[in-house]
Every structure is written in structure tokens, then in C-alpha cells.
Amino acid sequence: MVAFIGRRIAGAIPTLLLMSFIAFGIVRLIPGDPAAVIAGPTATPAEVERVRSRLGLDQPFHQQLVAWYGNALRGDLGNSILLGRSVVRAIGERLPVTLSLAALAMAWTALFGIAAGVMASVRALSWVDQTVLAVCLLGVSLPNFGLALLLIEFFGVDLGWLPTGGYVAFSENPIGWARSLILPSIALALPQIAIVARTTRASMLEVLRQDYIRTARAKGLSRAVVIGRHALKNAMVAVLTVLGVSMAILISGSVVIESVFSLPGLGRLLATSILTRDYPVIQGGLLLVAAGLVALNLAIDLVYMAVDPRLRP
Amino acid sequence: MSTRRKPGRADAAHARTSWATLRAAGLLLAFLAAVLGSARAPAGGHNGHLIFGQEAAPLILDPHYTTAIATRNIAMHVFEMLVTRDENNAVINGLADDRTVSADGLVYTFRIRTGVRFHDGRELTSADVLASFERYRRLGLGNALEPVEAMEAPEPATFVIRLKEPVPLFLENISAFTIPIAILPADQRDRPGGKIDMVGTGPYQFVEWMPDSHVKLKRFPDYVPDSRYPGNAGFGGRKVAYLDDVTFRFMPEPAARIAALETGEVQVIEDLPLKAATRLARDEAIKVHMLRHWWLHGAWVNATKPPTNNLLVRRAIQTALDMEEVMAIATDGAYELQPGFQYPGDAYYVTSGAEYYNVNNRARAKQLLAQAGYAGEPLVIITNSSFQSMYQAAVDVAQQLREIGMTVRMDVFDWATASARLRDQGAWNLWFTGHGTATAVGPADAVRNMVSPRPNQFAADPVLDKLYGQLLRGRTLEERRATFAQIQDRIYEQVLFLKFGDLEKIQASRREVKGFAPYRMARFWNVRLE
Numbered sequence: 105m106v107a108f109i110g111r112r113i114a115g116a117i118p119t120l121l122l123m124s125f126i127a128f129g130i131v132r133l134i135p136g137d138p139a140a141v142i143a144g145p146t147a148t149p150a151e152v153e154r155v156r157s158r159l160g161l162d163q164p165f166h167q168q169l170v171a172w173y174g175n176a177l178r179g180d181l182g183n184s185i186l187l188g189r190s191v192v193r194a195i196g197e198r199l200p201v202t203l204s205l206a207a208l209a210m211a212w213t214a215l216f217g218i219a220a221g222v223m224a225s226v227r228a229l230s231w232v233d234q235t236v237l238a239v240c241l242l243g244v245s246l247p248n249f250g251l252a253l254l255l256i257e258f259f260g261v262d263l264g265w266l267p268t269g270g271y272v273a274f275s276e277n278p279i280g281w282a283r284s285l286i287l288p289s290i291a292l293a294l295p296q297i298a299i300v301a302r303t304t305r306a307s308m309l310e311v312l313r314q315d316y317i318r319t320a321r322a323k324g325l326s327r328a329v330v331i332g333r334h335a336l337k338n339a340m341v342a343v344l345t346v347l348g349v350s351m352a353i354l355i356s357g358s359v360v361i362e363s364v365f366s367l368p369g370l371g372r373l374l375a376t377s378i379l380t381r382d383y384p385v386i387q388g389g390l391l392l393v394a395a396g397l398v399a400l401n402l403a404i405d406l407v408y409m410a411v412d413p414r415l416r417p
Numbered sequence: 418m419s420t421r422r423k424p425g426r427a428d429a430a431h432a433r434t435s436w437a438t439l440r441a442a443g444l445l446l447a448f449l450a451a452v453l454g455s456a457r458a459p460a461g462g463h464n465g466h467l468i469f470g471q472e473a474a475p476l477i478l479d480p481h482y483t484t485a486i487a488t489r490n491i492a493m494h495v496f497e498m499l500v501t502r503d504e505n506n507a508v509i510n511g512l513a514d515d516r517t518v519s520a521d522g523l524v525y526t527f528r529i530r531t532g533v534r535f536h537d538g539r540e541l542t543s544a545d546v547l548a549s550f551e552r553y554r555r556l557g558l559g560n561a562l563e564p565v566e567a568m569e570a571p572e573p574a575t576f577v578i579r580l581k582e583p584v585p586l587f588l589e590n591i592s593a594f595t596i597p598i599a600i601l602p603a604d605q606r607d608r609p610g611g612k613i614d615m616v617g618t619g620p621y622q623f624v625e626w627m628p629d630s631h632v633k634l635k636r637f638p639d640y641v642p643d644s645r646y647p648g649n650a651g652f653g654g655r656k657v658a659y660l661d662d663v664t665f666r667f668m669p670e671p672a673a674r675i676a677a678l679e680t681g682e683v684q685v686i687e688d689l690p691l692k693a694a695t696r697l698a699r700d701e702a703i704k705v706h707m708l709r710h711w712w713l714h715g716a717w718v719n720a721t722k723p724p725t726n727n728l729l730v731r732r733a734i735q736t737a738l739d740m741e742e743v744m745a746i747a748t749d750g751a752y753e754l755q756p757g758f759q760y761p762g763d764a765y766y767v768t769s770g771a772e773y774y775n776v777n778n779r780a781r782a783k784q785l786l787a788q789a790g791y792a793g794e795p796l797v798i799i800t801n802s803s804f805q806s807m808y809q810a811a812v813d814v815a816q817q818l819r820e821i822g823m824t825v826r827m828d829v830f831d832w833a834t835a836s837a838r839l840r841d842q843g844a845w846n847l848w849f850t851g852h853g854t855a856t857a858v859g860p861a862d863a864v865r866n867m868v869s870p871r872p873n874q875f876a877a878d879p880v881l882d883k884l885y886g887q888l889l890r891g892r893t894l895e896e897r898r899a900t901f902a903q904i905q906d907r908i909y910e911q912v913l914f915l916k917f918g919d920l921e922k923i924q925a926s927r928r929e930v931k932g933f934a935p936y937r938m939a940r941f942w943n944v945r946l947e
Binding site for chain 2: 134135136137140154155186187188194197198253256257260261264267268269270271363364365366367368369372373376379380381
């Protein structure tokens, strides 16, 4: 198992190197640079050039590349051109927000998605099944931006139950932290809940038709045991795949929700850095996201092995 | 015979599972009760804690190193200027107690106010002023100090600037708030751009900055309000910090800002749509504030690229446009039409060139196109998706010009890319933009980018260049105003810039907020909560 993990990590290094090179190059191909952003649209070309020189952006591409890789190997991802702080610090400040949001959204996704899918499968073609399918359709159709605004209006303004935005750190107030993340995590999770529910339903229906399930019922096992212990476990392989993809989407797709709910997360940082051409933040952020996805894939594979012994090396 | 089977291991497991499920459900319910039932954390509105919902998050807080309004909103509570602008944009003393200009216009002498302290307790002296001006000049983002030959602080309360040649608008330039010359402690002199300690002399002092979340300021207890003024005077005046603290919360989504205001989570917000403002105006708990003439909306015209290299084509475009329609579509109704490149009430407001503005004559425009020999060459419009009003204006202008027979291509980029394209002479005919601060600062800034050495329309206009030089050298306000009238007329006559109209900025506050007066920054001095 250790060897397996080691091989996977070793295999990820070329991927990350390639990813970082692409990120480094591609942002410099996009027109515009942070000097123009800092100087402003009414600045003269001479003023922009002065700022560009001060930022070191007039150096040749290869010099900038070598400098960046050299620092990155030492754990220094450079300084944000616009934020005036290290990229590591800028990301570190925001990562807990995005991870909290994604983790809570993932919890809703797993809990409600699997539960809904199981309910629909054991009562296939009934009104329960049809209701779940209809809600799933709504979930994937409704843009999470629109859902977010509806949630804010209803739960925030009309009922006054939850805050309309902002983030409270867990260390500052755990209850406040939870309150600040409930609405955004639901808005973020709903499309994934729908996808997981559909996948669970399909996978369960496939499993429930198997002979061993019929045998288990014939042996007198209760419905709950048959579904919970035998059917669901075997249906989980497909569901785990979707959960892994969902987690990646929840982390990388949080920028809209973070903007609507004014959450200072990684999604907003990356989006802003792209719009303002803050090269170090873009490079560092993309590298981190890539590394995170590699780690996530590895984690999912390990869970597969735990669920299905046939997959163990 | 009983048919009831004996309980087996599976049933015991089932029972354990049921209990576990019940326990989990109970915990979940308790958690939800705690979360939903907990009192909403004090969000402000009580005991002098105010939260302002600001649209944009600042990227840096160094006022010397950015033109961003998001920064200025915050920084100008912490820092102050030597000279600044009042409500009508006139130059007034700030940290300067008094100022004199030598008869030859080359030497400016400022006496610094005494008893002013920085937030770290040090007393302000001319050495701090000198260091701030030197840093500003070194960073080079603003060009107000280009005519300066030397600066010195001969005594703790005296600051002297010597110019290379007379610049009648020098005080306007150094009091401009586009990139304000904020006064920092002398030890900040050599700090790189964006890397200062947030220590100033303002009525509020810096507490914390959580990027993308908020900046918090608190009352500076040793602040001494400037008794020369009765109350607000633009960026200066008599400033009293009644609030214990002010939190600038960054909320990019307008609907979320409005919702937060309605629930009382924030007490003041900026930038709400007119439709929302109309609805909120009916809410007794909320007061809406309209700030007229916030932003001049228009488009640069490339006078070198066909077809706009032909004056008749440029006139045709100018003649065709219905500015009422452009602005109504661009702004959802919060606009005013007026021809000036300054705003009504400003010292330099003139209406010359008005006969060229909002002509809205399609037939005449088609005649001009025919006269010009226009043969369908594509007119390239560059706009951006970052500012909706610019994007929407471009869509409407493109349609109006198609209706007079022009071939129009619209290129939409994000702001950074569009800004880069501005300097590409072959890339556009019309480049959509908005001028807020530059116009508000004064006439020279308003037209600076139309004159040599690098006019945005790419073709130098010798007449305009000469008039601009005359403007800068005009010894009296009347002289400069008369020159500006000629400048504005020339801009219209040569169609160097298409002005559409003026946007309004809409802000709103809760009724318990008293003393909030809209201005070119959100000001929280002289504001209290009741």
C-alpha cells in the first residue's frame, strides 16, 4: 500500500511540473498586465512602463521562469503583485474558507444525495421516485447563482434566520462559522446532490436486481440490512467516482458562491488575480489546485480499495 | 404453534443501527437549533459600530500606489492631505494651516498645522510631509510633482516646494484625489508601493484587513478636528469620529448588499441599481442617497484608423447617436444628459460644443456618411465585460450605427485586456470608457489624455495642444475657464471623444445612520448611529 501511494505521488510530479509551466506561460500570453491595472486606464504609456519596470515585468520570459521555479522549489511562490503579501500567505488566508465551504457542501452532497438516491431506488417508479427525479432535474437546471439569491432573500431577509453573507472564522465563533456557511454550502451543493442522487439511484437499481440480494431477502434479512449492508456497499463504487468529481467541482467552482455571499475564499482570489493579471497568485493558485486534485484522486482511490477489496494492490 | 421467529444477530444489529440513527438525528436537530436559534452576532448598528457594504475589495491600501476608489474609500479615513478639495471641488487647506505662493509662481510655502498626531502618537512635522511627497514622486504613479525642482522642510512647521516653472494649476494638481498625496510618517519614505504601515493622521485608525472580506477601522481618540471648518468639506473639513469603529465589508453582489441592508447586517451600502433604490425608497427603515455626476460615460475615437480617420465619418457618428437611448440602456435610468466635460456647479463647468451633443439626427448622419464616401469599412468597437454600463452602452451604440448603414464589429474583453488594447492603434475605432475621478478632479485631468505626447485618439491636434498649454498657464480662474470652453468646443468639433452622459451613484443607509452625506468617497466622519 505504501509503495502504491509512493508510486502515485511520484507519478504526479511530472503532471504538476507541466501544469505549472502551462500556467506560467498562458497568463503571459493574455493581453494586459498588472502594471496597466495598477496604473489605471487613464495612465499614459510612460507611467505604465514605469510601473512595469518597477515590478520586474520587463525582464525576459526565461529569466522570470527560472526565478519562479527556483523559488518554488524552496516553497516560495513569490509575492502577489497587487496584494503586497506572499502568495503562500494570500492563499493560506483563504484556503480555510474554501475548504470549509467545500467540506460542508460535500457533506450535504453525500448525505442528501445518497439518501435521496437510495429512497428513489427502493421505491422505484413510485411518487417518491418521481419526486426525487423532479428535484434532481431542478437541481441541475437551476443556476446556483440564482438559487443563492433566492436563499438569501428567503432565509436571510424574509425569515431572518441566517446571515445574508460574510464569513466568521471557526476560531472566532464556531456557531457563527456554521451560520455563515449554511446558505452558501446549500447553494453550492444542490447541483451535486442532484447528480449524486441520480447516480446512486441508478447504481442501486442495478445492484438490487442481483441474485445475491434476492438470496439475502430469502434468508430473512430485514429490508434495512439488505439495503444498507449489501446493496449500498456494492453500489458505492460508482457513487464514489461521482463524489470525487463533485468534490473537485465544489472546490474549483466556488467562485460564484463566494462572490454572492462575500466569502473571502480561494475562488475569488483566483478570479480576481486572473482579471488583474496578478501572475504570481495565478501560478501559485493553479499549482495548489492541481496538487489538491491529485491528492483528492489518490484519496478516492484509497477509499475504493477500502470499499472493494478486489481493487487492493 | 407459534410462527414468531427468535431474534437473531441481524435484528440486534438492526436495533443498534436504529438507535445510532436516532442519536445522530437528535444531534443534528440540536445543532440546527443552535445555529438557527443563536442570536445574530452583533453586526453593527449599535454602540457606534457601523458596517459599510462596499462593492469592490481593494487590492492594496496604499493611497500613493493606486487609483482605485475601493482603496480611497478606506485610506482617506486613515490618512489626510496637505491640501485637498471641498464639496465643490475647490482647493482647501487640510494639514496645511496656511499657504502662500511667491509672486513669480515658483515657490509654494506651507505652514503645517501643529498638534496633529499620527496614530502611533508621533507629532506631525514638515519632515513627514517632505518624506510623503518624496515617496509619491519616487513611485511615479501620479505626475503632479513633475514640475517640482526641489522640496524642503526648513523648520518643523514649514514645507517649501520650488517649481521649475510656474504652474498655475499646481495646487489643483497636488490636491487631486485621483492618486492622493496622503501624508505618511517620515519612516515610510523608502517603502515600496503597496507596502506601507497604515499609520496616518485621520480620524480613524487601522485595525485589520482581511483581503476579500473586510477592513476594520476604529476611532482615533487623539484626533483633533479641524476647527477652521463648520463641518464636512469634501475630503477635508471638520471631521468628528462619532463611531467606535467602521467595518468596510466587501460585497460584490448587489442583491446581497441590498439584502444585508434590509436585514440590518450593514448600515450603509453603495452602488445599488435604480430599480432597487426605487423599492427601498418606500421602506421607512432605509434612506436612499443619489450622488449626481458620479461618472462621465463615453468613448475614445481613433482619429487615425479608417473609417474614423475621416472627420466626416466621425461627425456622422456623433450626429446619429441618441444619447438618451444610450444612457437609458446603459444605466437603467440613473443618468443625466449634459454636454460638459466638467459637472454643473464645478468652477470650470462650460457648455461649449453643446450643438454637437445628442443631435440624434439619423438622416443628417447618413448624408455625412455619403459625403465622406463611406464604403462599408468595418467600425471596430472595443468594450469590456467588467463594467456593465460600458458593455450595454456599446451594444446600443453599435445598433444605432448599424441603423445608419455602418458595418460595426464589437470586441468585448475583460477590463485588463481592453486596457491593453487601448494602446494598440490598429485595434479599434471606438473604445468605451468612463471617467469618474479624472473629470471630478478638474479640467486639466479631464482632457489630459487627448493631448500630446500620446493622445488616446492617436492623432495630435495642434490646436488642442496649444489650448491645453494655455489652460495650464492661465493665471486666473476666468482665463482658464475661457480656455477650457475653447478646449471643449474643439473636442466636440473634431469629435475626439464621444460623450454619452453622466452616471449617478446611488447609495443607501438605514434610518438610524445620521449625518451621512454622499460624496466622491463614502465618508464616516460626522456620522453617528441613533
